[in-house]
Amino acid sequence: MNITFNNQLLRRSQSLIALFLLCALIALLSDKFLTATNLWNVLRQISVNVCIAVGMTLVVLMAGIDLSVGSVLAFSGAVCAGLIKYGFAFESLDLFVGFTVLGGILGAMLVGLLLGLFNGWVITKFVVPPFVATLAMLTIARGMTMLYTQGIPVSNLGPELEYIGSGWLLGIPVPVWISLIVVLVFVFISRRTAFGRYIYAIGGNEKVAFLSGININRIKLAVYGLAGMLAAVGGVMVTARLNSAQPNAGMTYELDAIAAVVIGGTSLSGGVGSVTGTVIGAAIIGVLNNGLVLLNVSPFWQQVAKGVVILLAVIIDKMNRKEA
Amino acid sequence: MRKINLLSGLLLLMTFWACGADKNDDGAAKKVAVVISTLNNPWFVVLAESAADDVRALGYEAKIFDSQNNPATESDNFENLIASGFDAILFNPTDADGSIVNILKAKAAGVPVFCMDREVNADDAATSQILSDNYSGCVELGVEFVKTLNGSGEYVELLGLVGDNNTWARSGGFHSVVDEFPGLKMVAQQSADFDRNRAMEVMETILQAQPDIKAVFCGNDAMAMGALQALQAADKIGQVRIFGFDGAADVVEKIGEGKIVATGMQYPKVMAQTAARFAHEYFEGRREFPQRIPVEVELVDAGNVAGYQQ
Numbered sequence: 001m002n003i004t005f006n007n008q009l010l011r012r013s014q015s016l017i018a019l020f021l022l023c024a025l026i027a028l029l030s031d032k033f034l035t036a037t038n039l040w041n042v043l044r045q046i047s048v049n050v051c052i053a054v055g056m057t058l059v060v061l062m063a064g065i066d067l068s069v070g071s072v073l074a075f076s077g078a079v080c081a082g083l084i085k086y087g088f089a090f091e092s093l094d095l096f097v098g099f100t101v102l103g104g105i106l107g108a109m110l111v112g113l114l115l116g117l118f119n120g121w122v123i124t125k126f127v128v129p130p131f132v133a134t135l136a137m138l139t140i141a142r143g144m145t146m147l148y149t150q151g152i153p154v155s156n157l158g159p160e161l162e163y164i165g166s167g168w169l170l171g172i173p174v175p176v177w178i179s180l181i182v183v184l185v186f187v188f189i190s191r192r193t194a195f196g197r198y199i200y201a202i203g204g205n206e207k208v209a210f211l212s213g214i215n216i217n218r219i220k221l222a223v224y225g226l227a228g229m230l231a232a233v234g235g236v237m238v239t240a241r242l243n244s245a246q247p248n249a250g251m252t253y254e255l256d257a258i259a260a261v262v263i264g265g266t267s268l269s270g271g272v273g274s275v276t277g278t279v280i281g282a283a284i285i286g287v288l289n290n291g292l293v294l295l296n297v298s299p300f301w302q303q304v305a306k307g308v309v310i311l312l313a314v315i316i317d318k319m320n321r322k323e324a
Numbered sequence: 325m326r327k328i329n330l331l332s333g334l335l336l337l338m339t340f341w342a343c344g345a346d347k348n349d350d351g352a353a354k355k356v357a358v359v360i361s362t363l364n365n366p367w368f369v370v371l372a373e374s375a376a377d378d379v380r381a382l383g384y385e386a387k388i389f390d391s392q393n394n395p396a397t398e399s400d401n402f403e404n405l406i407a408s409g410f411d412a413i414l415f416n417p418t419d420a421d422g423s424i425v426n427i428l429k430a431k432a433a434g435v436p437v438f439c440m441d442r443e444v445n446a447d448d449a450a451t452s453q454i455l456s457d458n459y460s461g462c463v464e465l466g467v468e469f470v471k472t473l474n475g476s477g478e479y480v481e482l483l484g485l486v487g488d489n490n491t492w493a494r495s496g497g498f499h500s501v502v503d504e505f506p507g508l509k510m511v512a513q514q515s516a517d518f519d520r521n522r523a524m525e526v527m528e529t530i531l532q533a534q535p536d537i538k539a540v541f542c543g544n545d546a547m548a549m550g551a552l553q554a555l556q557a558a559d560k561i562g563q564v565r566i567f568g569f570d571g572a573a574d575v576v577e578k579i580g581e582g583k584i585v586a587t588g589m590q591y592p593k594v595m596a597q598t599a600a601r602f603a604h605e606y607f608e609g610r611r612e613f614p615q616r617i618p619v620e621v622e623l624v625d626a627g628n629v630a631g632y633q634q
Contacts, residue, residue: 030533038532045525151369153520155574166557242520242553246546248364249521293529299486299515 014316015265015280022284026291033294040173046286047179048073048234050279052253053260054186055227057278060261061190062203062223063270064123064130069231069257071141072115073250077235078145080108081154081245084161101160109232115141116228120221130224138254145247155244165240175237182233187275199223203270259306260285263313284309354411355385356603359401361418361442362393365518367544367570368416371441371592375414378600384411384607393488395422402426406433412603413437414596420445420489436606438599441592442490443616451606452613454598458490458569461588461621462497465567468586468623469502469541472565476507477538480530482551484518484543491518494543494569502541511537516547523550531558539565545572545587552583571624571632579629586625589632595619 027033052069059066084104088097099107115137122133167174190196198219201209210216234253239245264281266273288309292302356379360372372388379386389405391398395418405413406429413430415437417423427437427449439453473479481498484491502508511534516523523542527550530537540555542548548568555564561583568575571589578584602613624632 032532035532038529041525041528041532045528146363151363152366238521242524242550244520246520247366248519251364251519289525290529293512293514293526294533296512296514296533298513299483302515 047175050179051234053257055230056257068134068137070250070253072231073235075145076108076112076232077239078245112232113229117225120224124217357405357410374596458493459497466501479539480512483515520546520550523547527551527554545570545575588621
């Protein structure tokens with residue numbers, strides 16, 4: 001008992017040590033890295049990935065995967081912008097509904113939730129592998145974004161929304177507040193609630209979880225729904241940051257989210273990992289992105305470097321597990 | 325069993341439809357395919373939709389195909405549309421070399437191909453190429469850049485997608501001028517994938533490492549807008565001069581406000597219209613077309629911006 005506990009502690013602190021080493025290395029090479037402005041920039045830049053990756057963590061803990069988050073982000077971001085700017089018309093009822101900024105945000109989150117629930121429904125009802133179901137949603141949601149925006153950005157959405165993307169509250173950027181709240185809520189859910197334990201149980205051994213009376217399908221439905229909703233939160237943040245919804249927003253964001261989850265020590269085969277680990281994983285990617293640009297490393301090498309870091313993280317994780 | 329019968333019935337029905345469609349073809353309007361490199365970028369959406377609209381205005385059927393920036397998808401598109409009997413192709417290639425083989429496939433099937441915006445490196449494949457000259461456009465921008473900075477100072481460049489030939493045509497044109505001036509020093513060259521959000525993040529970071537830069541050259545206008553947002557947040561609008569490329573409406577507006585120095589105005593609608601007209605003339609019997617028609621990229625700056633604002 002004691003040994004496994006120590007091992008888990010070691011694994012968790014390992015990604016933290018890696019983050020510190022990376023920071024130290026970049027700080028050594030560039031004296032601009034450890035300035036307050038730059039560190040706030042990094043935190044603000046990772047906040048979108050943190051939100052998406054937290055949802056992805058829950059999915060991966062159940063041994064699932066969600067490839068659709070980047071497209072769901074784009075669609076819900078576009079819906080947020082469209083609702084705020086143009087409202088919504090029920091032509092058959094001859095009714096027009098205008099939206100406040102808060103209304104637009106809630107509308108976007110509802111859209112994300114529904115798309116996520118649809119993923120979950122396809123996966124549980126028709127027993128489609130999550131990889132395939134969410135791959136389909138990746139193109140469906142991207143296509144819906146194109147249809148909704150006609151391929152053209154929706155811009156100039158007003159100062160309230162811009163504040164959410166670029167403003168500061170009590171000395172901390174608003175997007176950082178949002179991701180902080182998301183992280184705290186989901187650390188609590190995953191550690192302290194029955195729902196959270198069921199997620200780990202399903203990922204550990206789905207059959208045993210089923211036999212011990214857990215309603216597996218309901219949990220899965222909820223988790224994919226939450227992943228969609230968190231992607232929508234990311235979508236609102238990206239839209240707010242630019243004060244404009246771009247139809248090609250969020251391309252390949254699913255890969256960054258999966259990378260954060262994996263670097264953070266969550267096993268793709270489910271049952272092992274944590275939300276806090278993912279946050280560290282997202283921070284490692286963010287610091288790496290920032291450092292490579294600060295040091296003006298060629299864009300070609302940057303892609304190689306990111307891949308190498310992911311590989312290293314997974315290999316170290318594998319070796320640890322063998323020892324345990 | 326009943327399910328299978330229903331399925332075969334459906335298949336049979338579809339075959340009939342297919343035959344019917346084939347027969348209709350002779351008498352009915354000619355069909356023109358618009359094959360576009362990507363629809364994930366507003367600029368190409370304008371190009372594709374203007375081309376389709378112009379074709380329809382001339383009384384033909386039009387259908388848009390998206391190659392998703394992938395020569396393999398493009399190849400599938402060509403095979404499908406040749407098989408389904410399209411009579412002409414208005415084509416925006418994904419790759420200057422990789423797309424040639426697709427054009428040759430259409431040529432072998434007797435379908436004329438008119439290239440728009442991007443060229444292919446062959447003179448005997450396409451019927452005609454109506455091209456936006458990215459390289460020369462950026463040569464002009466380079467000249468304006470040197471003048472604005474009086475030939476000295478540190479600057480950065482934001483590249484588009486590093487696998488895209490337009491990225492390097494633009495960068496190449498710009499550097500062919502700017503590199504002649506030893507006083508102009510490029511202190512960072514980073515990719516922002518033609519993406520506004522990415523450009524803002526990269527610019528935020530570059531500003532930390534290089535606070536003394538005098539200018540930023542961006543490979544498209546979406547990135548110029550992203551750089552503008554980062555510079556605005558850092559309160560450096562007057563100090564760092566911004567240059568874009570494309571002629572997007574929001575950038576033209578910012579040139580009017582004096583926040584962006586210049587952009588290269590491209591004319592997707594002119595290219596689309598010319599290509600559609602050529603297809604029409606081809607159907608009417610014309611066979612001789614100039615191989616390359618350059619559509620000039622016009623420099624927009626504070627001096628002439630009024631003429632471009634709606």
